Amino acid sequence: MLDVGCGTGKVARLFLARGCEVLGVEPDSRMASVARSHGIQVEVATFEIWNPAHRMFDLVVCGQAWHWIDPSRGAQRAASVLKSGGRLAIFWNRGGHDAPTQAVLNEAYVRFAPSLVAKESVPLGNEPSDRSDDIAAIAATHLFAPCQLRTYAWTHQYSREEWLDQLGTHSDHIALEPQQRAKLYHAVGTAIDRLGGSITLHYETQLISTCRTE
Numbered sequence: 602m603l604d605v606g607c608g609t610g611k612v613a614r615l616f617l618a619r620g621c622e623v624l625g626v627e628p629d630s631r632m633a634s635v636a637r638s639h640g641i642q643v644e645v646a647t648f649e650i651w652n653p654a655h656r657m658f659d660l661v662v663c664g665q666a667w668h669w670i671d672p673s674r675g676a677q678r679a680a681s682v683l684k685s686g687g688r689l690a691i692f693w694n695r696g697g698h699d700a701p702t703q704a705v706l707n708e709a710y711v712r713f714a715p716s717l718v719a720k721e722s723v724p725l726g727n728e729p730s731d732r733s734d735d736i737a738a739i740a741a742t743h744l745f746a747p748c749q750l751r752t753y754a755w756t757h758q759y760s761r762e763e764w765l766d767q768l769g770t771h772s773d774h775i776a777l778e779p780q781q782r783a784k785l786y787h788a789v790g791t792a793i794d795r796l797g798g799s800i801t802l803h804y805e806t807q808l809i810s811t812c813r814t815e
Contacts, residue, residue, distance in 0.1 A: 603658045606666030610636030649674045653682045663691040672738035680744040683813040692808040697726035709788035745811040753806040761793040
């Protein structure tokens with residue numbers, strides 16, 4: 602199987618543990634090094650220009666990274682390296698807050714980072730859920746069976762510290778000026794304290810799955 606945009610190997614490790622032969626493709630050499638430390642074979646390149654060297658795969662997956670890839674070129678490249686009947690599976694996690702949590706977090710963001718409220722932001726749960734463009738790009742290749750879109754609901758509880766650590770992994774928060782970011786994180790931490798010291802995220806894993814037809 603091929604793991605596109607494998608990052609530090611979180612998805613690849615799960616497939617490796619199930620006995621799959623896994624190859625990762627990752628443009629960031631630092632993250633590729635972390636994945637290799639977990640026993641994943643990784644080649645450093647963007648998927649669009651990566652050289653498969655005539656290798657073919659039974660499964661191509663991409664977890665939480667397809668938005669970094671040109672959808673048309675990515676679909677064509679996936680088709681070119683899949684065996685006939687091989688499967689393409691791309692998936693994302695989309696989280697949301699319950700109303701009381703959203704209200705107290707919005708207070709903190711409106712005061713200290715209003716620019717994040719006005720645009721798509723994963724930690725605030727307001728990123729788009731529409732995957733029609735990705736499905737259309739796959740269909741336009743005429744090389745895949747009709748896509749199936751499935752969703753899987755689950756929840757996860759975060760302590761104050763765990764959630765603040767999560768914020769530090771999102772580019773829109775990292776890009777804030779350090780003093781502004783520190784004030785925002787303090788306000789978010791205080792908001793979570795008001796909610797009892799933890800928050801529960803309501804997630805949907807969205808999966809687009811299809812098979813190579815030729």
